[in-house]
Amino acid sequence: MKKKLINDPENVVVEMIEGIVKAKPSKLRKLDNYNVVVRKDAPLDKVALVSGGGSGHEPAHAGYVGEGMLDAAVAGDVFTSPTPDAIFEAIKTVNGGKGVLLIVKNYTGDVMNFEMAEDMAVAEGIEVAHVVVNDDVAVEDSLYTTGRRGVAGTIFVHKIAGAKAAAGAELSEVKKAAEKVISNVRTKGMALYPCRVPSAEEPTFKLEEDEMELGIGIHGEPGTQRTKVKKADEIVDDLLGSILSDINFENGDEVALMVNGMGGTPLMELFIANRRAHQVLENRGIKVYKNFVDEFMTSLEMAGMSITLLKLDQELKELLDAPTDINLMK
Amino acid sequence: MKKKLINDPENVVVEMIEGIVKAKPSKLRKLDNYNVVVRKDAPLDKVALVSGGGSGHEPAHAGYVGEGMLDAAVAGDVFTSPTPDAIFEAIKTVNGGKGVLLIVKNYTGDVMNFEMAEDMAVAEGIEVAHVVVNDDVAVEDSLYTTGRRGVAGTIFVHKIAGAKAAAGAELSEVKKAAEKVISNVRTKGMALYPCRVPSAEEPTFKLEEDEMELGIGIHGEPGTQRTKVKKADEIVDDLLGSILSDINFENGDEVALMVNGMGGTPLMELFIANRRAHQVLENRGIKVYKNFVDEFMTSLEMAGMSITLLKLDQELKELLDAPTDINLMK
Amino acid sequence: MKVTSEKIKDIFIKIADVLIENKNYLTELDAAIGDADHGINMARGFKKVKEKIEDDSFKNNSDLVKTVAMTLISTVGGASGPLYGTAFLNISKIIPDSDFDIDSFIKIGETVIEGIQKLGKAQRGEKTMLDTIIPAVNALRESKVKGLSLERALEECKKAAEEGMKATIPLLATKGRASYLGERSKGHQDPGATSSYLIIKVIVDELISEME
């Protein structure tokens, strides 16, 4: 995919943010000089939630700014973590005095930039905490590595921490709820076709017409494994297989199931995959409490999908069901 | 795009429908032996709405079945109008005695199949009416042709007729509301990359890396014009230009603006286009009352977009704002 | 001439085989000016027709043709499904039970045209299946006027169908999906005109081989 519906690769992020804010003018605004989207009514008398990361993951992250979810989203350049000054600006804007929780995906760049911003905010006396989402089972987790990436499971962190904050919880409780999601959410992704960053000439990887990547991230990185293309059902079996062998699921467990398109995948294909996911979970005696099928955390026009399972308990179910003005499903 | 996340081209529609119904098990069910999705609580004591068409336009049409919109969606094969027997079955299932409105897009096949089904239903004593949506300004409208195609503007017909029916209106009133939308809604689309039907070997058209199609439909048909690729802003100017010169807009008019992705377009690009659309409308003194940016009426994995304007009056605004459990925007 | 019900069944199975064989060809034609599914639609419908009629027996020709028609209506979809479905439904109402003469074929042709026009409201020259069918039926009529043998009349019919099909190439489409292309529809053979020719060809060839 060489052609893009853009004006200038240099301006994609700012023009996109302007388009996002125009779409919900009564609810969102953009901070001057920063690619930061905040709730128009911020700061509110509650713990504020700030998320963000590189751009190219739309609707993440600005699409989750709203009642019951985020208070601000900080957009970096395409696939590039935002800088500390922008994050700091977001923190200052949404802090209503009850503190700010930063939701960070586990990438070296994201973690470092958000931590620098946190230091800056703390130095100004703002109460700040952060959680690091690392739901991608494709990547090996070890003390000696960067650890797992944060991918689509982040949406559940937004939703649940957002509901907790909306309910009036303290920063430490909101953080605890976010961490509960993080320890119970797992994702694995795959791609049939790569994506191309607007300012680059070539896609980040190339695949033959009979090849696919398993274990991809959300930045156009190649996956952990390249295989021949398989049928949708086999692919779902692989993704869910990795997830189910990573975290302990028992007969009767309830889960939220997310089938996430990577940006270029038609909904038709996501629903075909969703059908299989239900079959697999049914066979394992796992109950789908809530099912999300759409694009949630994308990678530009990459064709592929990720599957996420969040293991639920009573508290998580209630928070997942709590109202939000963000639409979470087609 | 040769690779697809499917199992067997022959089964894509039925597997997709199963996946759709699994995603909202408390709200939707599939009719036995037919690729028809109906509301679980149908028939209801109101005028029932049935829409449909070929598959490959997801979330259309099954994604619009729900409170405040459709009662049934009939899915044909990919890009192929459904057959009269399936439509007839849908009509019988959702008819609650107040009659059924069929929402048909203006394609020879759709019109003929829906009309045959209508005849079958009328023969059984069911009160049925139909409207034909023809919002595509790319196609010349003349007495001697098939007339304009029905494209993304159909979503507004679903929404407004759905709200009217939910409010308890009679079949003739619901039909009138639908017709009001049809005479006030206009769309034009474009594509950067074509799509490929699962059972076909090749995409329906081929474009060079510096070419695009203007005036495309939603079935992978080539457009009415092939040009060199332009910047997003120029493309928006062209699409809106055609729309604005087709229907009489006056300074101060209020519109619903829809920027619709064709399936393979990243949301980032749609928001960049949305930004420009607002600029153009502002310059023309036209006020955006409501703005929808997402995938609404797609063409498999086609990369491109369409822009739709619906001119609003007080009645249309109220019906557009009426509650529905279908999520209409990211 | 006498045509048994068995023979008619045979003809439908041959039509099905030919359309299934030409699935990709018809689809490619539709890709150029339509939505790349005409071959797929016809193959899907006639595969089902084959299944339906192969191991079944029918009261009479009318019953057989009606089954074909209803099967097409409920499996082909698109524009061609109702059009061919209605065409065969109309045939089922008038098809003789065993004796066919030139008039029976003319009558069959006329009811086909009537059905297709009632539904699709197209005229000759709009780049549709009618551009094959109308000249084919005209050829039958002319052959009758000229007093040609039934065999010669059928040959003329097939020839006219082929010419009609080819004559769609330069036409501007004003009906069906191809009409959206405007000027760009010129230079391509119409898929529906092509499937109509294939069907007429099978019928004529089979009937003539039956005469020998």
Next chain:
Amino acid sequence: MKVTSEKIKDIFIKIADVLIENKNYLTELDAAIGDADHGINMARGFKKVKEKIEDDSFKNNSDLVKTVAMTLISTVGGASGPLYGTAFLNISKIIPDSDFDIDSFIKIGETVIEGIQKLGKAQRGEKTMLDTIIPAVNALRESKVKGLSLERALEECKKAAEEGMKATIPLLATKGRASYLGERSKGHQDPGATSSYLIIKVIVDELISEME
């Protein structure tokens, strides 16, 4: 040796030019094992650095380097932004105002490593910029022990940086984005190690040309 503030500004501008020149090269390296943006990130940051320092005057070296550091932190993003930003921020705290000897360069190197390690927690051998920087600083230390001239020491430093960069090729990445690739990260040169080499090369070449 004496290095004027003007010269240091010059060096930064040369660094910027070289990184901008190598934008595609660095991005291609990052495409192989990362996310194809390292060149874009560095070019964006150093373009801004150039703008910021070109027409401005600074109280002293510290002030200049701090401006560079803050500009990088607020424009580069990604992993390399905070890492290079912190490295230069640390340098700004200890950079001499005009007299540089081997010890000043060793101290600069050490504070760079300290800053990068504090933030990124990587060791040598994990396929990062540290694989260029650590050997380069070691070479300075060894040159001092051997009693080499400052010129020779700087040459050794550059050589070690280049070798370190090349030595990243066979390494398995365990830090940064490349680590997600596991075994597939082997066989590619690390983009950050490459940009570090380019920076060291400019500094060394410029300082040596200043000596002549």
